[in-house]
Amino acid sequence: MIVLENIHKAFGSLQVLKGIDLQVVKGEVVCVIGPSGSGKSTLLRCINHLERITTGKIMIDGEIMDERRDNRDLLKISGHKVLSLCAEVGMVFQRFNLFPHMTALENVMEAPVQVRKVPKNQAAAEARELLVNVGLGDKIDQFPSRLSGGQQQRVAIARALAMKPKVMLFDEPTSALDPELVGEVLEVMKGLAQNHMTMIVVTHEMGFARDVANRVIFMDEGRIIEESSPEAIFSNPKHERTKAFLSRVL
Numbered sequence: 001m002i003v004l005e006n007i008h009k010a011f012g013s014l015q016v017l018k019g020i021d022l023q024v025v026k027g028e029v030v031c032v033i034g035p036s037g038s039g040k041s042t043l044l045r046c047i048n049h050l051e052r053i054t055t056g057k058i059m060i061d062g063e064i065m066d067e068r069r070d071n072r073d074l075l076k077i078s079g080h081k082v083l084s085l086c087a088e089v090g091m092v093f094q095r096f097n098l099f100p101h102m103t104a105l106e107n108v109m110e111a112p113v114q115v116r117k118v119p120k121n122q123a124a125a126e127a128r129e130l131l132v133n134v135g136l137g138d139k140i141d142q143f144p145s146r147l148s149g150g151q152q153q154r155v156a157i158a159r160a161l162a163m164k165p166k167v168m169l170f171d172e173p174t175s176a177l178d179p180e181l182v183g184e185v186l187e188v189m190k191g192l193a194q195n196h197m198t199m200i201v202v203t204h205e206m207g208f209a210r211d212v213a214n215r216v217i218f219m220d221e222g223r224i225i226e227e228s229s230p231e232a233i234f235s236n237p238k239h240e241r242t243k244a245f246l247s248r249v250l
Contacts, residue, residue, distance in 0.1 A: 001026045001167055001198045002047065007056035009042055016042045018222040020056070024167075027196035031209035031230075034219035035245060040202040043219075044169045047200070048089040049082060060085050061166055087115060090160030091169040094176050096152040098144040098159075104131060105140045108159045116163065123162070130158040134188050150181030157188055168192065170201040206250060210234050218242045 002024040009017040016039045024030050032040050045051040047058060049065060057067040065085045067074045098107050108127035112118040118126075131140050134154040144152050153173055160168060170189065174182040186208050193199060193212050203209055209216050209230060216233040218226045218241075226239045234250070237243045 001028075001061055002200070003057075003059040004047070005057040005059075007043070007046060007058070008054045009039075009046055009051060010054045016222055017046070017053075020222075020224060022217070022224065024198060024200060026166075026198055028214045029193045029197075029199045029201065029212055030215050030217060031213035032200065032202045032217045032219060033204070033206070033209060033245075034225075038219040039222040040219055041171050044091065044171050044200065044202060047167075048091050048169060049086050050091075060088055087163055088166045089169060090163055090165035090167070092153070092156050092160050092171065092173045094172045096144070096149070096156045096176075098152055098155055100144050103141050103143055104136060104147070104155045104158075107144070107155055108162050111159065112162050127158070127162055130161055131155070133191075134158050135184070148181060149177045150184045153177065153185045154188055157185070157192075161192075167198045167200070170199065170203070172202050172204060174203070174205060204249070206234070206246075218245065220245070 002022070004020055004022040007017050007020040020043060032043070034040055042051060046053050053066055053068055054071055055069050058065045063085055064075060064077065065082060099110065102110065105124065105127050108130055109123035112123040112126070113120055128140060131137060134157055136151060136154055139147060139151060147155065174185050177185065182205070186205060189201070190212055213230050215227060216230050217224055218233065220241050226233065226237060226242045233242065234246065237246060
């Protein structure tokens with residue numbers, strides 16, 4: 001579903017990603033862990049085209065989204081094609097980024113109406129169902145200011161799902177939440193995993209990574225240092241850098 005080949009990303013002279021190779025199969029949940037500044041969030045932003053890679057190739061479901069070398073395009077990919085591929089990749093951020101002047105329902109139905117040109121009545125019906133599925137059936141007409149952080153993040157997940165993506169990316173979706181609100185968001189994500197949604201999750205929630213991931217990746221200084229099953233990573237990490245990181249966070 002996702003293929004990354006030799007992904008490099010630089011901001012000026014700062015090399016953030018240094019040759020990332022990764023494949024994620026359909027229905028797999030991959031959790032990415034590592035210290036702050038290791039390139040985890042930048043990696044997600046490159047996958048969904050919020051950042052252009054410096055060098056490398058990105059494929060989504062067999063289609064090339066980006067192929068570049070030294071900031072030059074190797075393939076001429078139309079803007080329309082890129083947008084259609086981006087629509088297949090849902091993303092949930094640390095901050096909820098909801099439209100404050102729209103209700104929960106309006107936030108969820110906005111993108112299908114504007115981007116996929118779904119009729120408003122159909123988009124509203126589908127948005128209601130998604131909000132019920134994330135446990136917010138009684139908050140449909142509430143504005144973001146009347147919702148807790150956990151509720152706002154669940155609206156953000158429903159909003160991403162409204163585009164019917166093939167892939168979901170989560171960038172530390174619980175890091176901005178009070179501790180007592182983390183569980184309600186993780187439960188929604190566990191439900192997606194159980195329904196075989198393809199997911200890449202950047203997270204500091206080691207319990208979630210241990211319980212839900214098919215594979216855990218440890219990143220440091222722009223590189224994948226180690227990747228394996230949750231059991232292997234958490235019980236018997238091979239790399240000294242992985243051991244040092246886990247000894248501090250577990």
